Amino acid sequence: MRSTRAITIHRPEELSESLRRAWHRAMDESPDYANPFLAPEFTLGVGRYRTGARVAVLHDDGEAVGFFPYERTVYGVGRAIGLGLSDCQALVHRPGVTWEPTELLRACGLSVFEFDHLVERQKPFGPYVTGTFASPVLDLKPAEGDYAAWLRATYPGLARTTLKKERRLGRDAGEMRFVHDERDPAVLRTLMRWKSAQYRRTGRMDRFSKPWIVNLVDHLFQVREDHFTGVLSVVYAGDRPVAAHFGPRSRTVSAAWFTAYDPGFGYYSPGLLMHLRMAWAAGRDGVTLMDMGRGDKEYKDWLKTRELRVAEGFAVRPHPVAAVHRLWRRPVRGLRNTVLAHPRLREPADRLLKTVGSLRASLPARPAGEGARAR
Structure with missing residues (x-):
């Protein structure tokens, strides 16, 4: 197994052409990372409109061998890039590359990293997985x-x-x-x-x-x-x-x-x-x-x-913010997953949402894109 010797942090728009090519090469070398949500172009897009978007680049003997896109929010709370929109998340790397999650989070200035569609084979994050789910x-x-x-x-x-x-x-x-x-x-x-x-x-x-x-x-x-x-x-x-x-x-x-x-x-x-x-x-x-x-x-x-199979969970390193965030977010995710997993609960919840939706639909809606401005 290769060991990573250095980690550098970049804003997406700061990635050089050579780093983007290295990222593409890592995608091409493993079918696990062929998903377009794992491409640098998706991270670059999110970075245009989300100021906390960052990419950690893992280097081995001066060569870029891994790419970890994320969003950094207040107090060092990290989220997978495009969390809530992205259907595939991972640290994209070349074969044989490994990493230590707490060292990675420390280099990124993160106390916690939240994910909900993590590629199943991301073994270093395995201890932090709280559930796995089918992705057809x-x-x-x-x-x-x-x-x-x-x-x-x-x-x-x-x-x-x-x-x-x-x-x-x-x-x-x-x-x-x-x-x-x-x-x-x-x-x-x-x-x-x-x-x-x-x-x-x-x-x-x-x-x-x-x-x-x-x-x-x-x-x-x-x-x-x-x-x-x-x-x-x-x-x-x-x-x-x-x-x-x-x-x-x-x-x-x-x-x-x-x-x-x-x-x-x-x-x-x-x-x-x-x-x-x-x-x-x-x-x-x-x-x-x-x-x-x-x-x-x-x-x-x-x-x-x-x-x-995709995974959700929270990678953490010892830090008070990580403990508070996990205590706050994990029960919410657990309740949602319980409802979705049981038809007896899901169907009444769906009816309630539709009732709320019918009330909301009776109100005037702002057209999609109103007020949106390209940078």
């Missing part, structure tokens, strides 16, 4: 075959019903067409409005009420690099967008992120249709894995070919 994925060439063929063989009823609804959508509302990589920013704004309304309707926190998230999505939409590309996919009926998805992809991994649709077309299952079309198009474009993200959803159970 789609192998777009399962067993070296075709994903569409696999789905038809595994869920023939689902495939037939979805295709039937697709044909009916074309008859009722205009010819159905799918654009895998739409470049019209107006459609991205439509997606954000739909998603904002969905959050309000279901009682969830409206992410697009936060200007920095709107700005981040706008920025990532423009990024078109080898290891990170922002992809907007759209289902149209005639010239009218019916459903849309925006998310990042790397060379081989596509991440499901923000999906929404026009509620007036709910009968046609446009969200499911969107994910099927995305999977087929991404597979043709060289993607081998679609990561659906942690969370129990019926459509994920239908579409997945297998599951990865």
